[in-house]
Amino acid sequence: MKKWQQRIGPWLSKYFSLPSDVMMELPRVTMIGQLHVYIENHQGLTVYSDTELKLKSNKGYIQISGSSFVLKMMLPEEILLEGNIEEVKFIPE
């Protein structure tokens, strides 16, 4: 059942142009220059420090590195990060 859903997800988003973050439960990362990163639909914070933020998503981790990081807001599935962002990296599981 789950496999069927996973297979129909990309197909739906491709042919009906439905947003893929909703269809496939992927994280949505919005960036404003180097200043802000807004991550929605993540599954929890694993590492946070001044220079690094690592979030869990459904297919691995998102790692953001940079300097002078401040978490402007933390909501259950959203995080707004402020600072000097240098890198956004997807690490597969």
Add this chain to the structure above:
Amino acid sequence: MKHIQGSSLTGYVTVFVKGIQPELFFQRCSEQDIIVWNVEKKSENVCSGNVKLQDISRVKHIKRGTDYKLSFKNKRGFPFMMKKFTRKKEILVGLLLSILLIFFLSNIIWEIKITGVPKDIEEKISEQLTQYGVHQGTWSFTLDSPSEIQQNLINDIPELLWVGVQQKGTSFLLEGVEKTIVEEDEVEGPRNLVATKKGVIENMYVSKGLPQVQVNDYVEPGDVLVSGKIQFTNDEQTDDDGEEEDEAYELIAAEGEVIARTWYETEVTVPLKTNYEQLTGDSETKYHLKMLGAEFPVWGFGNPEYKDIHRERHEKDLYFFKWKLPITFMETILSEKTYHEAERSKEEAIDVGIKQAKNELQLRLGPEAEIISENILQETTENGKVKLILYMAVEENIVKYEPIDQGD
């Protein structure tokens, strides 16, 4: 960002978390639907973040059973400000005192302005006002209402025709109109004196003019009493040589007083039984503050043991600056009263009736008229009332001025 809007109003706290991987503590918080913002990693083992005041108990709940150490710093927002403020007793007392002071000053009469009247009457008015207790520096809620003061002033100062009293905040504005004594509207030029009522002439005092009637004559209204047309005798006419016969008279303004006896028939009814209330003189005063329809006693508790009570209520508005407060000051005067029931005999009722009728007539005719005698024409008693028809004889001046039409 709307999630943290208004947090400065409801209050928020900066939480410092100490422990291994302190950021995971905040992760747990956000899993529990607690909003955390401005999370900063201070060092390897310390992390700080802001939490709303209402979430603090839940944060403490999460902390239980973990190795993290929490400390709360930087308490910000309105609730904390209030707390800080109330801790400073001096400021609180000062604020209270200043509000009280403004309240007191707002309810004091500071100025009495009298306009529209000359100096001497102005002085009289202010003297009267002082007698009523209206002067600079009195409490405005101890005073009578402006309309009462207005009435009293008009009664006590005969020179005043009208006075407008207005209370405008802390000042009393009086606008007076002086009575100008208008000369009696006399008919100028030649005139006759004419009777206004029917009557028998008792006395005549004619200073100018030719009397047309005599004492003990009966006159009807409209009869000429004293003529202003003076006929010259033939001897005098011959002195004015060359004058025509048509102008053998002179027109003057007649003047004089004709007192005649007139009659009036009046009807009075006097009840045999009377009820009246009388105050015994014992009274108590109570004060209330009335707020939003509810009354709170300030002074005077309990009810006096009077059998019958006459209540008199006065309501005074209170002010703060120029604004009327929703609180009013109520004064209630409870006076003991007694009911009297009196029964009078027929003779007494007749006496009362005659007196009453005389008073009424005197009022109608003015002070110069004199009631000489009264006779009872008819008396009937029915339904506990005595009905009298009285016949009264009056001596009064019946003169009216009437200009002589010169026919030009």
